[in-house]
Amino acid sequence: MGLPRFGRPKGFEGDSSPNLYVANCGPAVGLSYDSIASVFSAFGELKGVFAADDSGARVIVSYRDESSATAALEAFDGHPCPDLGGRSLHIRYSVIQPTSQDFVSIKEEEELLAAVDARPWKSLSKRRVQHYGYEFCYEVNEYPTGVGLSPHVDTHSAFEGFIFSLSLAGPCIMEFRQYAECAWLPNHTSSPSMKMQSPEDDKSFLRRAIYLPPRSMLLLSGEARYAWHHYIPHHKIDLVKDSVIRRGSRRVSFTFRKVRTGPCQCEFPQYCDSQR
Numbered sequence: 495m496g497l498p499r500f501g502r503p504k505g506f507e508g509d510s511s512p513n514l515y516v517a518n519c520g521p522a523v524g525l526s527y528d529s530i531a532s533v534f535s536a537f538g539e540l541k542g543v544f545a546a547d548d549s550g551a552r553v554i555v556s557y558r559d560e561s562s563a564t565a566a567l568e569a570f571d572g573h574p575c576p577d578l579g580g581r582s583l584h585i586r587y588s589v590i591q592p593t594s595q596d597f598v599s600i601k602e603e604e605e606l607l608a609a610v611d612a613r614p615w616k617s618l619s620k621r622r623v624q625h626y627g628y629e630f631c632y633e634v635n636e637y638p639t640g641v642g643l644s645p646h647v648d649t650h651s652a653f654e655g656f657i658f659s660l661s662l663a664g665p666c667i668m669e670f671r672q673y674a675e676c677a678w679l680p681n682h683t684s685s686p687s688m689k690m691q692s693p694e695d696d697k698s699f700l701r702r703a704i705y706l707p708p709r710s711m712l713l714l715s716g717e718a719r720y721a722w723h724h725y726i727p728h729h730k731i732d733l734v735k736d737s738v739i740r741r742g743s744r745r746v747s748f749t750f751r752k753v754r755t756g757p758c759q760c761e762f763p764q765y766c767d768s769q770r
């Protein structure tokens with residue numbers, strides 16, 4: 495599982511950024527993300543506080559404006575901070591390190607978000623959506639912090655093969671669940687908001703989680719698309735193994751599906767509404 499790709503700045507000492515890499519700070523040293531956010535927000539509006547790595551003792555504090563990061567760095571770097579248990583923080587500017595894993599660039603992400611925000615959203619109970627197209631049917635979902643999506647399989651008979659989902663703005667965890675054969679079929683629906691009966695602690699299914707960073711493209715194919723449910727837990731903070739992943743204030747996903755024109759002939763008849 496990856497983590498947000500922030501890192502220490504690679505350039506000159508003077509390089510600044512709205513993101514701070516803060517060492518000696520995090521849940522492993524007794525500082526919750528909320529307490530860190532509340533202390534750092536005194537210097538300006540925050541985009542979020544994220545784990546910098548798996549240690550639990552290094553975080554990225556991400557501001558909207560560079561000037562806020564500068565003020566916080568000058569106030570806290572190397573000084574004991576009474577509001578954070580008297581700890582001395584080691585702070586540097588950080589940069590988001592775009593990697594080849596990014597499917598779209600930061601600029602393209604901004605343009606896509608501006609384009610969808612210029613169009614009308616349809617409000618559902620917890621998230622907002624936009625629907626486009628028919629033959630090539632794709633969908634934009636906006637999830638505020640803590641809002642997820644109930645476990646579902648995109649209906650075999652309605653949509654062909656691959657399903658793509660582009661994540662923008664904030665990260666999330668997507669959990670995959672393999673239920674006992676056909677347990678879900680009586681209730682199946684193409685609606686992603688379908689509610690499953692299985693509670694969180696149900697051990698009757700296999701579960702795997704993956705991290706979806708902003709600007710990444712998820713491709714669901716084969717078994718993952720046809721035989722496993724996908725699910726975005728309704729959490730503000732996700733725990734996967736020992737990593738703490740904090741959701742951003744907003745996640746927007748572009749989901750691409752192709753409408754099927756004949757019955758599904760997948761290799762998973764036990765999970766297939768066309769073949770039962």
Ligand SMILES: O=C(O)CCC(=O)C(=O)O
Pocket residue numbers: 633635643648659660686724747749
């Ligand atoms: O938000 C996402 O990435 C997935 C959305 C989804 O699974 C769906 O709309 O069917």
Ligand SMILES: [Fe+2]
Pocket residue numbers: 646647648686724
């Ligand atoms: Fe889906």
